Amino acid sequence: MRVNVHVNGVRETVDDVWEGESLLYLLRERMGLPGSKNACEQGECGSCTVYLDGVPACSCLVAAGQARERSVRTVEGLATATGTADRLDPVQQAFVETGAVQCGFCTPGLIVQAHDLIERNPEPTDAEIREALAGNLCRCTGYEKILDAVRVAARRKAAAQ
Numbered sequence: 249m250r251v252n253v254h255v256n257g258v259r260e261t262v263d264d265v266w267e268g269e270s271l272l273y274l275l276r277e278r279m280g281l282p283g284s285k286n287a288c289e290q291g292e293c294g295s296c297t298v299y300l301d302g303v304p305a306c307s308c309l310v311a312a313g314q315a316r317e318r319s320v321r322t323v324e325g326l327a328t329a330t331g332t333a334d335r336l337d338p339v340q341q342a343f344v345e346t347g348a349v350q351c352g353f354c355t356p357g358l359i360v361q362a363h364d365l366i367e368r369n370p371e372p373t374d375a376e377i378r379e380a381l382a383g384n385l386c387r388c389t390g391y392e393k394i395l396d397a398v399r400v401a402a403r404r405k406a407a408a409q
């Protein structure tokens with residue numbers, strides 16, 4: 249089947265999509281967007297999180313056909329949305345600077361989820377950060393550096409407004 253989908257602001261057409269294909273597969277294997285990671289493929293880890301019509305979703309649980317004519321924003325799209333193509337979003341920058349990235353497998357999903365949190369709640373408490381990121385698993389960092397990254401990003405975004 250053919251799937252038309254808006255990805256990071258561009259309308260894309262993908263042909264020969266099979267019925268059981270996930271949005272995650274579509275993004276990674278057909279569109280050359282490997283940022284969203286495939287760790288569990290069961291909706292358990294959050295590493296595949298993308299915005300779907302502005303709401304974070306596990307792309308491994310969304311059938312590619314369900315994304316037809318909808319808007320998808322991936323971790324790659326956060327960077328380009330700030331202006332020039334190689335300029336990171338403040339959340340991405342904070343993850344790099346605070347040491348919140350180790351193996352990096354969880355990072356794209358955490359960044360999308362943290363980005364959404366700060367958009368909705370510019371000054372989140374630690375409890376609110378933990379709750380927002382509860383569905384995103386990290387096996388490397390112990391989460392403290394991730395909390396640091398979200399705090400830093402929220403402060404910077406607030407200062408820039």
Ligand code: FES
Pocket residue numbers: 285286287288289290291292293294295296297306307308309
């Ligand atoms: S790969 Fe989708 S939730 Fe783990």
Ligand code: FES
Pocket residue numbers: 348349350351352353354355385386387388389
């Ligand atoms: S940095 Fe390795 S799983 Fe989080």
